[in-house]
Amino acid sequence: MQLSNMYQEVILDHYKSPRGKGLKEPFGGEAHHVNPTCGDEITVRVQLSKDGKTIEKLSYDSTGCSISQASASIMFEQVDGKKIDEFNQSSDEFLAMMQSKGNFEPNEDLLGDGVSMIGVAQYPARIKCALLSWMAAKDAIIRANGEK
Amino acid sequence: MTTTDLKHKLDIKKIQLDFPILSREVRNNRKLIYLDSAATSQKPQVVIEAQNNFYETINSGVHRGAYYLAELATDAHEKAREIISGFINIKPDQLIFTKNATESLNLLSYSFLNATMKAKNGIAMDKRLILNPGDEILVTELEHHANLVPWQELCLKTGAVLRWIPITDQGILDYSKMGSLISNKTKVISVSHMSNVLGSITDIETVSKAAKSVGAFFFIDACQSVPHMPVDFNNLGADAIAWSGHKMLGPLGIGLLGATEELLSIMPPFISGGSMIETVSMEKSTFSKAPRKFEAGTPPAAEAVGLGAAVEYLQNIGMGNVHSHERHLTKLLLDGLKQIDGVTIYGPTDDRDRGSTVSFALDGLHPHDVGQVLDDMGIAVRVGNHCARPIMDKLKVQSTTRASTYIYNDDSDIKALIDGIEEVFRFFGRK
């Protein structure tokens, strides 16, 4: 069944037991993103280091399908506590993978469990679900830096 | 009608053979099980052929030439108008071809805006079309965005106020609230005949009477009713009815507006240009009578001809038969869904009160995931907010899964969906 390409065990595991879910204080920037076709929503908060170069704390809360939920959980694991440069590299790699229609050798160092999402790239209707949390995190970081 | 009357006489296997797309395979070489006819219906071979035949044998500009082919094309276009108007029992001149129901509804709403603006410039317009700040437009909470946003826009431009008949938490229109929402300020009432999300059918007689009592125009969004049940315009007590050809076996790109002769005579044009005028000078123009007044530009004649063929196909089956067959399927579907643990049905749960469009939820699972697993089995259902976001808010859900049928669906399609839902629960596990 092709379906198991999309719903890999790792994804279902993140969906059923999401890591790091729940909004935390304090935070320097927050972004709320919605997917208008299905109503999926996510809020991402980030607290940056004083020099603005490191994500000291990332937290989120979200509702939506298994793909958007698992993607948020995987992103949290991958980027919480990381440098913004590293976040950007991971985020760019994830976007490239999603736009690849599945023809891609994802870099596990950059994506962690996110490599399991390669199957989603074959289903155009679901790419937005996977990208929602990354886009919201990017916005939250921009806002946190703007607040300084 | 009791359920025993619902023994349908139609030979569905034979009907299925008329629809080429139903023999194709989809994901994983599965047979296509199409349960999304509320979004758009499939097309029988006769419709595809009628449209092709237009291009192969008579293609030319309709209403724009004195040569042989132009005459044939014009005749075919007007013949289609005759067939389609007869289908809802109005005269051909009462039927306007548009692009889709959305455009038909915009034609109506823009008539008020255009009349109001022209009147401000001293051009004589029928008073009933002129909106003043504080005038009211009434819709319902279960409208498709196509019968909501155009009226919101009209209110923003004229200062009129939008009101709506609410739905209960079960998704049923609350007519008890209607009395207090209608007054002599009400200028327009526009409601859907059948909800494209909940399948519930509006009590048209009650709303029509209320509209009459205050002299408001009464419009019906009939997108989900005309394709699925017998509809006679003269029994609706409406001033206009809008629907789409592509949801009733016809081609994409053609919609309909049926209206009273009186309304068509007082409404100013919507889109203007060629084909809708009588005389034109550099200073000013005069307009043709309906239907031409509302059909500016080169019309989609092949689509009209294709839709004419679709209507004849439905008439051969008989709309009464279409309706009973779909009630039979609705009952099967509702009974099947009720038997699965963890399924919630939205809208009426008795097949007597509704059409065959059924929205539901699987406990703890997101419709996107439900739709994806069903898709893997070749089953096409719609997931999302179905262009009716306010209903989602009322039901307190983000989106729903929706199955909808037509004459080419049979008992095995419903069984496949019910089995499919069990499979979805197996795949993700129950909450």
Ligand SMILES: Cc1ncc(COP(=O)(O)O)c(C=O)c1O
């Ligand atoms: C009830 C209802 N109204 C309006 C529409 C709009 O129809 P169309 O998209 O063909 O203009 C639809 C279908 O999408 C519908 O189901």
